[in-house]
Amino acid sequence: MTSRGSSSSANGLLPVTITSNRDDMDSGNQSMEDDDDLLVDPNDPFDIANTKNAPHETLKRWRQAALVLNASRRFRYTLDLRKDEETDQRRRMIRSHAQVIRAALLFRLAGEQQIVIGSTVAPPTPSGDYAIGLEQLASMTRDHNMSALQQYGGVKGLSSMLKTSIEKGIHGDDTDLLKRRNAFGSNTYPQKKGRSFLRFLWEAWQDLTLIILIFAAVVSLALGIKTEGLEEGWYDGGSIAFAVLLVIVVTAVSDYRQSLQFQNLNSEKQNIQLEVMRGGRTVKISIFDIVVGDVVPLKIGDQVPADGILITGHSLSIDESSMTGESKIVHKDHKAPFLMSGCKVADGIGTMLVTGVGINTEWGLLMASISEDNGEETPLQVRLNGVATFIGMVGLSVAISVLAILLGRYFTGHTKNSDGTIQFVSGKTSISNSIDGVIKIFTIAVTIVVVAVPEGLPLAVTLTLAYSMRKMMADKALVRRLSACETMGSATTICSDKTGTLTLNQMTVVETYVGRSKMNPPDDSSQLQPSVLSLLNEGVAQNTTGYVFLHKGGEEVEVSGSPTEKAILSWAVKLGMNFDLTRSESTVLHVFPFNSEKKRGGLALKRKDSKVHIHWKGAAEIVLGSCTQYLDSNGSLQSIEEDKEFFRTSIDNMAASSLRCVAIAYRPYDLDKVPSDEEQLSQWALPEDNLVLLAIVGIKDPCRPGVKDAVRVCREAGVKVRMVTGDNVQTAKAIALECGILASNQDASEPNIIEGKTFRALSEKEREQVAKSITVMGRSSPNDKLLLVQALRKGGDVVAVTGDGTNDAPALHEADIGLSMGIQGTEVAKESSDIIILDDNFASVVKVVRWGRSVYANIQKFIQFQLTVNVAALVINVVAAVSSGDVPLNAVQLLWVNLIMDTLGALALATEPPTDRLMHRSPVGRREPLITNIMWRNLFIQAIYQVSVLLVLNFSGKNILQLNNDSKAHAFDVKNTLVFNAFVFCQIFNEFNARKPDEMNVFKGVTRNHLFMGIVGITLVLQIIIIEFLGKFASTVRLDWKLWLVSIGIGIVSWPLAMVGKLIPVPKTPISKYFTRAFRRCRRP
Secondary structure, three states: OOOOOOOOOOOOOOOOOOOOOHHHOOOOOOOHHHHHHHOOOOOOOOOOOOOOOOOHHHHHHHHHHOOOOOHHHHOOOOOOOOHHHHHHHHHHHHHHHHHHHHHHHHHHHHHOOOOOHHHHOOOOOOOOOOOOOHHHHHHHHHHOOHHHHHHOOHHHHHHHHOOOEOOOEEOOOHHHHHHHHHHHOOOOOOOOOOOOHHHHHHHHHOOHHHHHHHHHHHHHHHHHHHHHOHHHHOHHHHHHHHHHHHHHHHHHHHHHHHHHHHHHHHHHHHOOEEEEEEOOEEEEEEHHHOOOOOEEEEEOOOEOOOEEEEEEEEEEEEEOHHHHOOOOEEEOOOOOOEEOOOOEEEEEEEEEEEEEOHHHOHHHHHHHHOOOOOOOOOHHHHHHHHHHHHHHHHHHHHHHHHHHHHHHHHHOOOOEOOOOOEOOOOOOOOHHHHHHHHHHHHHHHHHHHHHHOOOHHHHHHHHHHHHHHHHHHHOOEEEOOHHHHHHHHHOOEEEEOOOOOOEOOOOEEEEEEEOOEEEOOOOOHHHOOHHHHHHHHHHHHHOOOOEEEEOOOOOOEEEEOOHHHHHHHHHHHHOOOOHHHHHHOEEEEEEEEEEOOOOEEEEEEEEOOOOEEEEEEEEHHHHHHOEEEEEOOOOOEEEOOOOHHHHHHHHHHHHHOOEEEEEEEEEEEOHHHOOOOHHHHHOOOOOOOOEEEEEEEEEEOOEOOOHHHHHHHHHHOOOEEEEEOOOOHHHHHHHHHHHOOOOOHHHOOOOOEEEHHHHHHOOHHHHHHHHOOOOEEEOOOHHHHHHHHHHHHHOOOOEEEEEOOHHHHHHHHHOOEEEEEOOOOOHHHHHHOOEEEOOOOHHHHHHHHHHHHHHHHHHHHHHHHHHHHHHHHHHHHHHHHHHHOOOOOOHHHHHHHHHHHHHHHHHHHOOOOOOHHHHHOOOOOOOOOOOOHHHHHHHHHHHHHHHHHHHHHHHHHHHHOOOOOOOHHHHHHHHHHHHHHHHHHHHHHHHHHHHOOOOOOOOOOHHHOHHHHHHHHHHHHHHHHHHHHOHHHHOOOOOOHHHHHHHHHHHHOHHHHHHHHOOOOOOOOOHHHHHHHHHHHHHOO
16 A cells, blocks of 8 residues: 555556645544545546646546546547657658658648748759758758768858858848748748637537437427427427527637637747847847848757757757657767757757758658647546546436436326326327427436536636636746646645746846955956956956847947856956957867856867966856965965965855855966867866966845745745755855745754755655755755755655756656746756746746636636536426426526536636635645535535525415416416526526635625626526527516516525525535545455
8 A cells, every 4th residue: 555655656657745734634643544535546547646747548547437428528628648659650750751741831831822832942053142042951951961061161151151150140130031031931830720610619519418409409390390380389499409509609619719828828838039149249039030041059958949050069969859759969069060950958058050940940840740739637627527427427317317207207197288288198199299298308308417417517627727827927927737727726835946036137246356355346457467357358258158249339238148147247348358359369179068067167268379278167165176276466376275264254255145156267278288189179078176266256136026025925825935046055045034935044054954965965765854844955956956856745745846957857847846937947947847937036936826726716616606506406307307297497498507507607717816815725735625515515505595495486386476366387387487597596696605615705806807797797688588588499488577586586595695604614524535434444355
């Protein structure tokens, strides 16, 4: 038996997180029965704690177990289990037949007039503005043809043909871009068209019960016309057919709107922003705006945006698995310079020249041939399918019972017309009348199934998720995985980065030490000896991935790069650094890109005087550890041994002031020792010992406004915020105190604060014990973050993790919810995450928690409302059928009730915005029952009231309403119309109660929810129209104003009744647990 807290289960599921509502947990030891309640039941196909990366066999099980009336609609937004396999096959086919597929695609697009063939098919010889044509470029890149590249003069010759500069890129004006798009195409591919509205109508039509009802309506129509003539005989069959068509149209409209929302979100996901060199400056553009000839800088974690040729690269490795299907990292250099669109940069840095875009690339062909898959089931969706299946089976049993009872009463002569005459008399009633009577009974039974099987219940999850995802975009959160929305509502801890998430990511150098001298101000070059300044400028200008662009006139300077790089480059510019000139005075030999494990990056360069310098830059205390000397402000070389403690103290003091400390160091190197062979040079490990310290800079990155409040909200909501940063522990501690993550200095000790190396040195069991206490982890590597996530999950936490780097991908993937950063995050991190935080702000993460809790709360509101309608409608019809052989709610009326309950009810209740009250509760336990004791109480009170009042009206309505003087037929119709009208008003008023299951004031904020008010208003207007003007369709008669007041009065009683009901206490232990315990006891041998 799986023990509580176990991280994995025998069936291959992801680690199962076990949580429980704190209010429902008794302190002390838990009994075995309580443990059983928290475990995944292997015999329950709908009990899936986490659908993220769940095995296909598990997902197939619940599909096969579900009772489904319309599979195409029910499973529309679940994972297409055949899709992955088909995509892999298509990828392999494209690799083999790219040229043929492209020609076929061009031909099809030309036929659809989406493109003009003449503008994309290259002439056999160069023509126009460029010395090379599209086909020559495409075939060279596709075939990785080195001889063709050499024939064109290598990358320099190719850039001349494409009229681009490998240093400054293309001009980038509108005319230039238009010419390039006309000659070589745009970096877009034809999207597969989404489903049309007609397709949604067709899918809504696939419901088995609706098909049966249409068939019954046609037969009833034919018999009615035959017996009563066209003028009167079409009403019964026609009204049912019209009601069914109305249900189909409303369902299709609702589903179509959801589809459009998902399409908009997909386009947002694909719109990657990246940097290119244009006109000598770095500009940020959409991936769709890339053109042939663009020069694109590449760094670790980036997606290769188009096909291209490597211009320069240092330790550049590319993950080509997205195209080849093989998890193989390929090293790129001048011997293997071809880069494929859609691949990821696994390591290193480089720049590329774009040679192919859009459908002229293999990635473009692949994207054009597959459609975006919205399918992905969520744990809540699977559980609701289980609820729908159970309710459906009960409803099916009731419908069969009603059918048998009504048929029995009909053929034994116990069923009477409204005027008191017997409907069936053996030997006297005609065959057509008998068939018509049987069809009416059969129609009622089928309609009971329509109402009883809550087909819309699982789809309500998709509706509320679609609504939440759209609203979350406004709150700067782009959802990549649906399940993350609801899982966020269960999050018990958030492991957050510091830089850019808790802080503003607006960095400036505010303290500088050169030698033992503290510069004041930190950018006053007059305090430095020229030789020291020259070395500093050289190290900063060359050992960077950023750029400095000087506008014409030389007054305005534009700095690009990561925030840290921008801060250091801006500081150096103020010291007088001429970026372009300094870079031109030396040649880069080899680069070791910044590494988050080593916390430093370096390069070797050769100056014009043939001297070799090796420059390093990184975490101050780590670089300091490799230094043996330092240059003082006068340019004198000093031994560092005696002064190391001074530098350490200076670093600690800066860190305690919440500054990020970066050290800049160098060492001279013999040219003879530098590998001369290009292959050996690419594998050369840069010497990192005997360094000379040049400077230590303290970079200020202020806390984001509102972060302290956001952290407080999390604490009140039962969500613990932990900071996991690569920065110095002292810096992390200072920021944690400033943000409110640490309450006071007393909390700032182990194990609350811990270094990454200390944590990773612990055993697995020790890490599990310590992880619960950790609030701040400093100097952590991405692997430390992964270990922390694993330890917390094993301990029972539902973990949300933020990350921006490529190496964060394993932790983002392992976490229950991975949150990547939209501004600083790499494409690898974004693809591994579930939600992208577009503004990199921690306050946006907290908003995601609110929305996650809102999703769960809205679904519960809808369940309570729908089950109340279900129970009341079924009981009223069953009791009436058994006792009198007739039902007060006929087929058309039940279809209208179904529309209120399913589609309109879901729209009204599943789209309630989140409230502050949600953040004053503990996280929602993922093993908690969907239907809480509070919901059961509310449901039963309302259902018992509705059933009691309406059955009294059904059986004693004539006397109560004083209709004895009317004709039997009219009295019968008035009584049934009142029952139907009162029933609908009960649902309208109860819809308000469902908004706030555990609050007295159910009207709070209702006027701000325009959709809710609109739906209630539409329902009310349509009900009036049905009663007053569509009597023949709905088998109703007009009611006078007194009976309208009676209907409203019966409905409005549900409000005070709900308030009184909420005073009744409920047990803490969920009712469902008593049944599951009993069931499990029976199953135990």
